[in-house]
Amino acid sequence: MVITSENFVLVGALLLFVAVMAGKVAYRFGAPALLLFLGVGMLFGLHFISFRSVEMTQFIGMIALCIILFTGGMDTSFEEIRPVLGPGIVLATVGVVLTAAVLAGFVWLVAPWMGFEMSFPMALLLASTISSTDSASVFSILRSKKQGLKQHLRPLLELESGSNDPMAYMLTVLLISVLSNSSDGNVGFGMGLVYLVVQLVVGALSGYLIGRLAVWTLNKINLVNHSLYSVLLLAFIFFAFAFTDLIKGNGYLAVYLAGLVVGNHKIAQKRPLTVFFDGFTWLMQIVMFLTLGLFVNSDELLRPEVLMLGGAVGLFMIVVARPVSVFACLLPFRNFSTRARWYISWVGLRGAVPILFATYPMMAGIEHAELLFNVVFLSTILSLVIQGTTVSGMANLLGLAFDERESAFNVEMHHDDMKSxxxxxxxxxxxxxxxxxxxxxxxxxxxxxxxxxxxxxxxxxxxxxxxxxxxxxxxxxxxxxxxxxxxxxxxxxxxxxxxx
The missing domain is CATH 3.30.70.1450 (Regulator of K+ conductance, C-terminal domain)
Known part of the structure; x- marks a missing residue:
């Protein structure tokens, strides 16, 4: 079949339709919908579509991740996360570093036994790409379940997953710089630490200020065509990411914090904006997971030694690396029971973000980058299958779940000047x-x-x-x-x- 614009649109429409139907099936059987989106992409990539563009995959992932993080922040109530702000920030920063360090040690030790010679910096790069929990997976699974969680666990898990991607991103970029032997490659520990701190501080400050600017603009501009408010807010999202990156801050952190600021202030057309971004976020999640599924090379992925290493990394992440980092990070916080700490350890879902970060070494031409990508891909699938399908069951098993009571009144306050x-x-x-x-x-x-x-x-x-x-x-x-x-x-x- 000759590839024309019309054929491209037809294939895209079929992909979206099949993905939505797969999501419906996933919801009925309690499986993560995002896992089936990934599977649909792999199926089409195996039999119908040849897609291997790293640049396009990264671009789609970047756009989608900006929307997902902003919407996650916008839907997060600051009053809900206030009691868990301390542990959430520690998990999102120190927890990522600890997870990467523990996992890197394991990879460095076991890789030679499976036929792969790997330096410790390379093992640390692999571990860094998969060190953060995935906001798209956590948000979609937790919010689709009609189930409450005790001890403020849901806001804690959402805060962690929404804010820990920047740390994993910075670790990944820093290690790529070290391994690529570029002009910026001689990065010592001290300069690396300074780089991380600057990225966090600049990203946080930029995100807060741009969020406040977005709130002020939305409330003052008084657009006659209300549909343009969503377009204006989209412009602020992409500006927050690109401008923050330009001034050497972390754009993903800025986008998440801007969403948190916008979502916790009264803004014009808030209800229509919330509805728009909820649907648009699902579209971005589907497109990102489909793209990553299309991108993977199934022949390389299914090599026995790759399957062994990917499976070992995924299981070690679930059983050892994640629990060790969670228990270590929560030591200073006494308001979580042991059962709650085990549950936090269990809901360390991986998803599209680690797979997306695993394309960065391929762009940089790092040796063994293809192997790294395949291992991260397999580990992510393992996480979604094992952890994603048992989020509710584990909460019930540990006695941390309760049925959320739905409001008997479906009422919205639309007037932004009403302080009610x-x-x-x-x-x-x-x-x-x-x-x-x-x-x-x-x-x-x-x-x-x-x-x-x-x-x-x-x-x-x-x-x-x-x-x-x-x-x-x-x-x-x-x-x-x-x-x-x-x-x-x-x-x-x-x-x-x-x-x-």
């Missing part, structure tokens, strides 16, 4: 001790009960409306969420959830 908070309160017996009518119960000051849900039916209450245990109240208040949470706690009202 909507909460859903479930009536308990303690609230009815002073009387069973609405006027008898104690609620925070400056609050109003707008609606009551009882057995799936809704009605607007009056002061003399009698309440029952289990009724759900839609409450509006002009107080901050923090003040409301404290007041509810003092009043003995514990079954409260945010609405909208």
């Amino acid at each position: 908070a909507l909460t859903e309160v479930e009536v308990n017996a303690g609230m009815l001790e002073a009387g069973h009518t609405l006027k008898d119960i104690s609620l925070p000051e400056n609050t109003l009960v707008m609606m009551v849900c009882r057995n799936g039916e809704y009605f607007v209450p009056r002061g003399n409306t009698e309440l029952m245990v289990g009724d759900k109240l839609l409450v509006i208040s002009d107080r901050s969420e923090e003040e409301l949470a404290d007041t509810y706690k003092n009043l003995g009202i514990d079954n409260v959830m945010k609405v909208g």
